[in-house]
Amino acid sequence: MSLSIGFIGLGNMGGPMAANLVKAGHQVKVFDLNQSVVNDLASNGALAATDAKHCATDIDVLISMLPASKHVKSLYLGDTGLIHVLAKNTLVIDCSTIDAASAREVGAELGEQGIAFVDAPVSGGVAGATAGTLTFIVGGDDAHFSQAQHVLADMGKNIFHAGAIGAGQIAKICNNMLLSILMAGTSEAIQMGINNGLDAKVLSDIMTASSGRNWTLELYNPCPGVMETAPASNNYKPGFMVDLMAKDLGLAMEAAQQSNSATPMGSMAKNLYTMLQHQGAGSDDFSAIFKLFSKE
Amino acid sequence: MSLSIGFIGLGNMGGPMAANLVKAGHQVKVFDLNQSVVNDLASNGALAATDAKHCATDIDVLISMLPASKHVKSLYLGDTGLIHVLAKNTLVIDCSTIDAASAREVGAELGEQGIAFVDAPVSGGVAGATAGTLTFIVGGDDAHFSQAQHVLADMGKNIFHAGAIGAGQIAKICNNMLLSILMAGTSEAIQMGINNGLDAKVLSDIMTASSGRNWTLELYNPCPGVMETAPASNNYKPGFMVDLMAKDLGLAMEAAQQSNSATPMGSMAKNLYTMLQHQGAGSDDFSAIFKLFSKE
Amino acid sequence: MSLSIGFIGLGNMGGPMAANLVKAGHQVKVFDLNQSVVNDLASNGALAATDAKHCATDIDVLISMLPASKHVKSLYLGDTGLIHVLAKNTLVIDCSTIDAASAREVGAELGEQGIAFVDAPVSGGVAGATAGTLTFIVGGDDAHFSQAQHVLADMGKNIFHAGAIGAGQIAKICNNMLLSILMAGTSEAIQMGINNGLDAKVLSDIMTASSGRNWTLELYNPCPGVMETAPASNNYKPGFMVDLMAKDLGLAMEAAQQSNSATPMGSMAKNLYTMLQHQGAGSDDFSAIFKLFSKE
Amino acid sequence: MSLSIGFIGLGNMGGPMAANLVKAGHQVKVFDLNQSVVNDLASNGALAATDAKHCATDIDVLISMLPASKHVKSLYLGDTGLIHVLAKNTLVIDCSTIDAASAREVGAELGEQGIAFVDAPVSGGVAGATAGTLTFIVGGDDAHFSQAQHVLADMGKNIFHAGAIGAGQIAKICNNMLLSILMAGTSEAIQMGINNGLDAKVLSDIMTASSGRNWTLELYNPCPGVMETAPASNNYKPGFMVDLMAKDLGLAMEAAQQSNSATPMGSMAKNLYTMLQHQGAGSDDFSAIFKLFSKE
Missing domain, CATH: 1.10.1040.10 (N-(1-d-carboxylethyl)-l-norvaline Dehydrogenase; domain 2)
Structure with a gap:
C-alpha cells in the first residue's frame, strides 16, 4: 500500500531511511536544513519540500529523525510548531532518540489535536539504515502501532511494541x-x-x-x-x-x-x-x- | 577404556560426579570425611577407601573436589601430603574452584615429582553434575589435557582447554x-x-x-x-x-x-x-x- | 539599616529565616500557600501579604525559599510571574536549592527587566535557620552580592561569594x-x-x-x-x-x-x-x- | 632511658628512623642488605651488624621496617627465622605496612616463645621520618604498647594504640x-x-x-x-x-x-x-x- 509520507531530518540515519521508503514505492516528501541532502534524495525520486510546514502538509504519515529533545519539541510544539499544520489523523512517527518525558509531552499535545503519535527510536546504525534492517522500538497505543508497523517494515527488520507513548524510548x-x-x-x-x-x-x-x-x-x-x-x-x-x-x-x-x-x-x-x-x-x-x- | 580412578571429596558436586564415573565403567575408589556418602557410593559400585592415602594408591587418575585452596594444598602438599604417596605418572585432576596461584603451586610441586596435574574447575551446578553435563575449564599442558579429557567426558559435556596450569581457574x-x-x-x-x-x-x-x-x-x-x-x-x-x-x-x-x-x-x-x-x-x-x- | 523585605516560602527553613529578619528590625512582608504559617509570623511582627504579587510590591528586597526549580520558575517567570510585578532595582535573593541552569534562566530574564538577582542556597538545617547561623553560598555579580550580604547577615553566619549567577547552586x-x-x-x-x-x-x-x-x-x-x-x-x-x-x-x-x-x-x-x-x-x-x- | 636497639631495614623510611634513635641516645645496631646505608649509619654513631642474626642478639628491642608481608614472615619465622635467635622478653616492633593476618601470625608465633610483639605501621612519609614527626598506629597488648611507646616517641609525634596485635595494620x-x-x-x-x-x-x-x-x-x-x-x-x-x-x-x-x-x-x-x-x-x-x- 503506497502512502504519502513526509520525512524531516536527513542525516546519516535519516537519509538512507527515507531512501528506503522511496524504494518501497511510497510518495516521500523530504526536508532538512542541509539543502544538499534534500537534493540528493530528490534526484532519487523524493519530492523536495520547501520547508518543514510544506513537508507536513497533505501527507498520511510524518516521520522525524532529529538529534535531540529540543529539536523535536521545537519542531512540533510552540507557536510555530507543526501542531498547527498537521491534519487530524495524520500519524507522526518520531524516530529520534530523546528522553521519554519529552516524547510523552509531544505525544500528549498532538493527541489533544487528534494527531496520532508514536515514538520509534531505532538501533542498527548507518549500516542497518542503508540495508533497511533497522530495529524499531515503538511506544504508542495498539492501533497506532499497527499503522506504524507497516511503514517501519520498509526501513527495518525487527519492530517491537514496548508499550504506551514514551515506552519506545x-x-x-x-x-x-x-x-x-x-x-x-x-x-x-x-x-x-x-x-x-x-x-x-x-x-x-x-x-x-x-x-x-x-x-x-x-x-x-x-x-x-x-x-x-x-x-x-x-x-x-x-x-x-x-x-x-x-x-x-x-x-x-x-x-x-x-x-x-x-x-x-x-x-x-x-x-x-x-x-x-x-x-x-x-x-x-x-x-x-x-x-x-x-x-x- | 576403563581406568582405575581415585576420587576425594564427595559433596553435592563430587558425589554425583563420582557416580557418573562408576556408571561409565571405571573402577572408582572414593574417600570423604563424611563416611555416609562413602557408603552410599560403595553400595552403588564404588570402592570405599579407608583414607586419602589409600584412595591415592594403585590408581591411574586422582580427582579431587574440595571447598577451598587450603584444603587442596593440605591434601597434596606438606609433610603429610599425597605428594609422598602418588606414583609417578599418575594424573591428578583438581576440580575444585580455587585461586590460580594455589593451583600453580600444587601443580609445580607435583610436577617436580613426575606427577601430572591439571586444574579443571567446573560449572553447571548440582543438576549438571547429576546429569553428567558439566562444563570443565582445564589448565595444563597439551598431553595432560588430552588424558584428562577422556575422563572428564564421562562427567561433562563441554571441556575447554584454557592454557597452562592455573589457566582453568x-x-x-x-x-x-x-x-x-x-x-x-x-x-x-x-x-x-x-x-x-x-x-x-x-x-x-x-x-x-x-x-x-x-x-x-x-x-x-x-x-x-x-x-x-x-x-x-x-x-x-x-x-x-x-x-x-x-x-x-x-x-x-x-x-x-x-x-x-x-x-x-x-x-x-x-x-x-x-x-x-x-x-x-x-x-x-x-x-x-x-x-x-x-x-x- | 532597616529594609522593606518580601519573603515567599515559609516552610521549615523559610519560617525561622523570616522571623530572624523581623527580629533584626526589618519590615518583613510574608507569603505562603499555607495560611497558618503566615498568621504565625504576622502575630510576631511581620505583615501578612494577601498573595505573591502583593508580597512583591513596594519592597527593596524579595527573598524566596521554595522546594524545587519548577516552583521558582513558575513564581518569577511566565505570563503570571512576578517578573511583571517587581519594580526595577529590586534585589531578588532566591535561597532555594535548585539546578544552576534554572537559576541562570531566572536571573537572566529578571536582569533584562532591570531586576537584580542572586542565587543563595543555604546549608545549616532547621537548627541553623532558627539560630540565625546559616551558611549562604551566593552567585551573582559583585554589587548584588554586597547588597545581599547585608540582608543575609541577619539570617546566617558565613556568607560566601561563589561567582556569577548560578555559581551559588x-x-x-x-x-x-x-x-x-x-x-x-x-x-x-x-x-x-x-x-x-x-x-x-x-x-x-x-x-x-x-x-x-x-x-x-x-x-x-x-x-x-x-x-x-x-x-x-x-x-x-x-x-x-x-x-x-x-x-x-x-x-x-x-x-x-x-x-x-x-x-x-x-x-x-x-x-x-x-x-x-x-x-x-x-x-x-x-x-x-x-x-x-x-x-x- | 637508653636502650640497646636492633634495626633491620634501612630504606627511605628506615634509615632516618634509625638515625633519630641514635640521636636520642640509644645504642643502635643496624642491618640492611644494602651495605652502603649500613655504613652511612655506622659513620653516624650506629653499630653495623654483620647480618640479621647478629642484629637481633643482645638487644632490648628489635625494630623492622620492610617492604611486604613475605619479607617480614621470612625474617622472623621458619627454620632460619629470628624466632630462633631472639631472647625471651625482647620486644619486637614491626613498622612495616603489611596485612593484619600476617602480623597476627608473626605475633602469635613469637608470643609462644615468650617474645613480645607489636605491629606499628607509620604514616608521615620520608619527611616525617627525617623530622622525627611520624605517626605510629600500634597493635599489641597494653604492656607492650607502653614499652613500645617510649621507643617510638623518639621517632614520631603521635602514637596511637589501636587494639590487639594486627589492629595497627x-x-x-x-x-x-x-x-x-x-x-x-x-x-x-x-x-x-x-x-x-x-x-x-x-x-x-x-x-x-x-x-x-x-x-x-x-x-x-x-x-x-x-x-x-x-x-x-x-x-x-x-x-x-x-x-x-x-x-x-x-x-x-x-x-x-x-x-x-x-x-x-x-x-x-x-x-x-x-x-x-x-x-x-x-x-x-x-x-x-x-x-x-x-x-x-
Missing part, C-alpha cells in the same frame, strides 16, 4: 544501558584474563560457550584481533561511537533519576565512558572502552 | 565475574524499565532480541514471573547461591589484585553481592540481586 | 556531593574496622587525628555511640534527611551530566543513597548510610 | 582507604566546579569552611595552583606516591575480603588508582588522581 535506553554494561564488563574480564597469561581468543571462546555469553562476545568482541570484522580489529573505527553511547547513557541516567531507580552498574559505565571521552576517544567505536582497562 | 573466574556483571546489569535495566511503566516480559523480550542479549536474559531471567523455570519464579530457590557467587567474586578480586587489573564493573558486582549477603540472602539464588534494586 | 552541590562521599566513605571505613575487631571510637579518634580527618568524623560520626550528640546516637533522627541528600545528589548528577564531568565517587554515593531510600530509610538522617554496610 | 589501612576516598572525591568535586565555571580556589575555600571539609582540602589540595606547597602545585612530585596508595588499597581490599566487608567507595578508589597507574602515573603524588577527572 525507555526500552531503547534500558537496552543500551545494558549494552554498555556488557561491553565494559566483557572488556575488563578479557583484560584480566590477558593479564593472567590467557589468550584473548581462547578465553572469549570459553565465555561465549558459557554463562558469560552476551551480544558483545558473539558479535562485537572488544579485543583487537579476536574477531576480524569487529571495530576492535579495525582500529576501533565505528560502528557506534563512544560519544553516542555517552549520549544514550546520559538519557539513561535521566530516566533513572526521574524514576528514582538504582543503577550502580549503569552509573559506573556512564562514568567510564565519560573518562574515555576525556581521553580523546569520543569518535572511536564504543568497544574502545577495552583500552581503558589496558596496562599500556 | 583464571578462565572460570573471568567467566563468573562477567556472569555477575550480566546478572546485576540485567536486573537493574529491567527494574528501571518497570519503574518507568514497562512490562518486564515485554522489555526482556526486546532486549533479548537486541544488543542487550546475554545468558541471563536467555536462560535465567532475574525478574519473578518472566521465565517460569527460572529460580526467580521459584522464590529464588537456587540454582547457584549468592554465597557461591560471592566466593567466586572473591577469587576474581584476588586475581585482579595479583595481576594489577582494573575491574570497576566486577568490583561493583562484588560489593553488591556482599551487601546482598548482609541482607540475609546468602542462600538465595544469585539472581536475587534483582531485589537489591527493587523499590518494594 | 554549583558550589553548594559540589560541597554536598563531597559531603555524601565523606559520609559513605567514613561509614564503610569504620564498618571495616569493626568487622576486623577494632573499637569504633578508637578507630574514629585515630582517623580524626590522621589523614582520614573530615567533617563527618569531627562533628557527625555515623556510628551509634561514638558521638553522643550525633544523629547516629539518637536513632538517626535528622538532622539532614536521606531524602534531602538524595535530592541534592540528583542535582549534582544533573550538573555532572550537563558539564560532562566524570563523578565516579559521587555516582556511587547517589546509588547508595537511592538504595537506602528503597530500604525505607528516606526520613532517617543521612548518616544512616552507615547501616547499609552493616552485617546485620 | 587494620587502623592504618582503614585510614588510608578513607584518605583515598577523600582525595578522589575532593578531586572530582573540584573538577565539576571548574567544569561549571567556578574558580578552584574559591570553591576549595567554600568547601573547607563547610561540610565538605577534609584533610585533603585543608593540607593537600589536588588542584594545581590552589595551594602553593602542595604536590599538585609542584608537578605532582611526591609526597606519597600513587604506587604506594595502590599498595595500601590492595591491603584494604584484602582486609575487606577476609572480613566480608562491603566497601563500594574504597573499591571505586582502588580501581581509579589502578587506572591511574596504567596511565603511567605510578610515581606521581597520589593527588594526581585529580588528572583522571580532567577534560584536558
